[in-house]
Amino acid sequence: MIPMATVRERWASFLGAFVTTAMGVAVITLSALILLSGGPGVPERLAGAPVLVRSPEGARTGGVFAQNPPWSPERAERLRRALVDLPGVAAAVADRSFYAQAAGTRQRAGERQGHSWPSAALASYGLSAGGPPVADDDIVVDRALGHSPGDRITVLTAHGPRRFTVSGTMEGPGYWTTGHRAAELAGGVRAIGLVLEPGTDAGAVAAAARGVVGGAGEVLRGAARDELAPPQDEMTRWIGAQVLTAMTALSAFVTVLVVSSGFAFTVAQRRRDLGLLRTIGATPRQLRRLLYGEALTVGVIGGAAGAPLGALLAPALAGVFVDAGFQPAGFEVRMRPWVLAAAFVLGLLVALAGVWSASRRAAGIAPLEAMREAEVDSRAMTRRRWVTGTVAAALGLACAVGTAFAGPDAMVLLCLGAAMGLTTGLTLLIPALVGPVAGVLTRPLARRPGAVALLVRANMVTAVRRTSATVAPVLATVAFATLITSAVQTTAAADAAGRAAAVRAEAAVVPRGTPGLSDAAAAGVRGTALLSTTVYGGQGASALSAAGVSPGFGRVYGAPAPRARTVVVTRAVAAAHGWRPGRTAALTFEDGRTVRLPVLAVADDSLPYQLFLPRELVRAHDPSALADVVYRTGGPPARPAPVLGAHEVPVAEYAAAADAEDDRLVRIFTLILTAMTSGYTAIAVAATLLAATVDRARDLHTLRLSGATRRQVLLAVAGETVCVVALGAALGVAVATPVLLGMVHGLGTALGVPVALEVAWPWVAAAAGGCLLLGVAAAVLPARAGLRGRALAGR
Structure with missing residues (x-):
């Protein structure tokens, strides 16, 4: 038994x-x-069309999300005419979208909720009251807005606020105007929806449409239509x-x-x-x-x-x-x-x-x-463990050094590799480190009188395997908590400093409650407006973020502002597509038109856009473009009307809040990863200390028989746990330090500004404190119960 x-x-x-x-x-x-x-799933406003045809997909870059390049107006019309002639097709409708937002509502950046009325035939919902727009100042709106036919409503567009008369309401979201008004406000066509006659086989129509479209687009039906999601x-x-x-x-x-x-x-x-x-x-x-x-x-x-x-x-x-x-x-x-x-x-x-x-x-x-x-571990380290631990730690250090010279994308992978390598290496090498490090940490205990301090010091130094097994999970949780949280704070502070240093302006006019600034909001502000758009060019028609700026302003983010019909590109884009000053770049705009522009200059990669274009050129080809910010360089403070959705803030405040949504997501991401790592550590620390305490029940009872009081025994167990957690936390911070220092150097080099290390000490303290509380409870409570059980058995 x-x-x-x-x-x-x-x-x-x-x-x-x-x-x-x-x-x-x-x-x-x-x-x-x-x-x-x-x-x-399929977007509701297109779900009523069993077959959809979309423009060809351009080259995709990881982390960059944009719609497909639009067809040119001539090609879009030719395709629509050819598709409407297919058997069983009742209508072929070109989908046009533009920025529209009712005053008092909110939208995400890049959303286009305005549509031409003909494309309402593609939606899975229809009119709830009233009728379609007839005049150019008529509009159909979502019933949820609370308007009725005949009401007057102010709608924000890229040009500014406009007054419309509500002609009807819809059962779903969107703003629907006449085709003529939509053509003024919308860009090019990226999708054509096919409305079928009753009883028509959608599969047969899709097959016929593929024969018509060929390589000029992609035919979607069924669940594949969800690829047209925003x-x-x-x-x-x-x-x-x-x-x-x-x-x-x-x-x-x-x-x-x-x-x-x-x-x-x-x-x-x-x-x-x-x-x-x-x-x-x-x-x-x-x-x-x-x-x-x-x-x-x-x-x-x-x-x-x-x-x-x-x-x-x-x-x-x-x-x-x-x-x-x-x-x-x-x-x-x-x-x-x-x-x-x-x-x-x-x-x-x-x-x-x-x-x-x-x-x-x-x-x-x-x-x-x-x-x-005896509990003395005389040979806790084997040759294989020495070699594996040293190699893992060396690889981790190499990755940490690499972060000092890597670009932003590679830096993330190198940070992760460095953390895993150093954590694995130190975990394997802990038995060799426990003796000298524990000796240093527990040296003050050697000068304290009494048996408790002596027991704590002796147990840590001699029971190497038990100490190592407890230190390992604490090391992992503190290392990852320190690295993840501090990297996030350091990167956010560095980005804000880089943006602020690159701008020479008195203030920034930014959106309030809108995804961008209309022309009316930017008017009257003496400064540089950055009209944001997406263009497609280079190898594979890559989507490139661009900003339109007025040519009268000398430099933008340290780069020369483009003159009429020229373009300024970043170094990475120039290298990827073979563009350099004097060469010509063919760029397709949001209306589907392709324009050939000479490259004026090549700018630094730290800029928030990949291309800079003349503002007038952007507005001519993208009627729905909105400005991300207007940098005021002179004149009185801007006081735009509240209906325009804009307000003025200091440049430093805008630089810190420019990526507020991204920062929010990163903070949640950090919380999830840190909480998950801490959960694993909680289990590991509790289980290891519970097993160690149960295993030491006889030793603890021997201490009692030797004259130690219950209080002294429990203090020795608690003191040993405190020292073990302190050792793990110290090694965890040691793992994160070289990675963070390398990242600081790399960010400073990339951004060209001094970058300070931002250590998230509250997170570090919370991780170490959680390990300490859990560890003490997992060690002391079983020891206390074991001593009581032994005492009762002895009676």
């Missing part, structure tokens, strides 16, 4: 591995389900995918780290038992099979619990993501049984990977280990 104490020790040892594996499988399951659930929704889903991918990668990494650390500690606890097995004839291979069997059991039970848990939590997390802005409105999770099966299998592989190192150590235990009684 197995003694009850041994059962408790085994249960405590494997509890952390089981819960960690279950959590890892749950995170992988819910992340995969959300990632594979697709988009929010770029803002696509960007939102992309951001959510980055969060989920990071969650999955971090979950797998920490799960392997915690499981391997837990099993290593288990082997250290059970070395006498394993030595007895070796004494009675067990081979190293059998010991490895024993541990792999235990890990497989943990993986099976953890996976079986984690996969259904992830499926249950996925809808709730999807709702949180929608509210936070990581998924578009209307997003729903679609269950896929194969995802649960794949996550279960992955959980098994993670558990087996975590036990690999511990199984090799178990196989090396000699029969004489059964005779050992």
